[in-house]
Amino acid sequence: MGHGADFDRAIGLLRRLCHGPRSELGKVLKTIPPNGPFWKYGNVTMRIRSKEAGMDPVVFPHWSHRARYTCRVCHQELGFGMRRGDSGITRGQYLSGKFCGACHNGITAFTVQAGPGAQCGRCHMKNPQQLEALFDEFSQSLPMAGFGNGIDWAAALNEGLITPANSLKGSVVVLPFPEKLKAPLKLGTASPRSDVSFSHEEHFAELDCSSCHPDIFNIKKKSTEAFTMDSNIYGSFCGVCHMLVAFPMNDCRRCHKGMNNNSSY
Template sequence: MNSTTLFLAAVVLLSCLGNAQAMDRSELGDVLKTIPPNGPFWKYGTLVMRRRTKKAGMAPVVFAHWSHRARYTCRVCHLDLGFSMRAGDTGISRAQYTAGKYCGACHDGVTAFGVQDGEPSLCARCHMKDTQALEASFETFAAPLPIAGFGNGIDWAGALKSGRVSPRNSLSFAAPSMPLPEKLHLPMKLSTAAPRSDVTFSHEDHFSELDCSSCHPDIFNIKKKGTVDFSMDKNIFGNYCGACHMRVAFPMNDCKRCHSYMSNFSGF
């Protein structure tokens, strides 16, 4: 069986467990279509938002995480600007945009292109009838960045540590609200039910782009035994780690990125 077949078989098995909360099966299917080798690299982490645009008779908004995260850390949008970490939770309106909220905080015609005056040629920068230009720009964008075998083919952690990308951590150039506590600088070793599959988790790596409130308490409850139902199938359906690692950050079929001892296994 090839890698795609194995991954899909695993997902079908997990869907039968009935533990999905963050995504339903159709949503999970849409996500799987974007994960290489099912989809091209540029498409992973690229959101197509059409729920409101369809009613307005406009082309869907196509948002490429990869083009933004080279300029800003995840913290800027998901803390400073208030975008939910869960897909579909925020519900942006044009009125909010033109008032300088959400995307409008940068897309004001000064920091980045804006459409406050309703100029059609600029509207098409986000409301895309086709994605050919976006696809072509990804090749140029990704060329100087370190390569990864999963997700959108870019090793973002490596790019950040090597200085190939230097994203701003705040729109106001302010420092994060609090430093990372000293005891969290060392990686955490988390045991699992399966042998030789312990998880190594780095708060430090995540804090370089996020804030404590990005994960706690909405995604991970920090109370003792607050995540007793944490499991791989919950992750696959977009809960816990899967809130990011099934949509934007490296996907769940890049197993060894977390399960470093799975030396004979390279992914579903």
């Protein structure tokens, strides 16, 4: 199932099952990413304003951008919200150099401006499947993963296969990573599965602390009382990224190190 209308329907069904048996949640979990084609995972389709303007929807492939820039560039420097729909992008904004227009100016990347050289079809796609061949070529030299879009992005970064810029402004001052956060954070679980191992350091390589705190994780202990597998699957906490762009929750062993990915939910 690809990222789009079918995915939204699956998430809607998950929400309706919020108070149902966990076995039912497990069945639905198997119907959402990564069961779609790798090239679709992480693509964001923006329809509302495009439809109002009589244009094909905008399809944004995260995979083609994250090899060039860290998440921090778009979600901190350019102000894109971490949750879908938070930014409210308008054509006027990106034509004035904001959001997509910061790069798509005809110098850094193809321009969003109208004119003889306009390339509207690069974003407004009648047939998004044109991305498939581009993805196949793009991913050939990158380490493989079995989930999400089939790329192990952490390995690609650590091995120097991608060197994403951390700012559009050239050199940028990055605060040193706190020593006390270098050890993985161990989180116990109430259910019969392995504990969770969370690395602040791996996330800090592409994000700022403010990407997650305080909007997604409040830091205060009382704010994480609702931190459950279910709440993550519904798109809260880790699920803000790890159900849409980063590797999905189906890849259990990426967090639950001792858990078999074939285990039932």
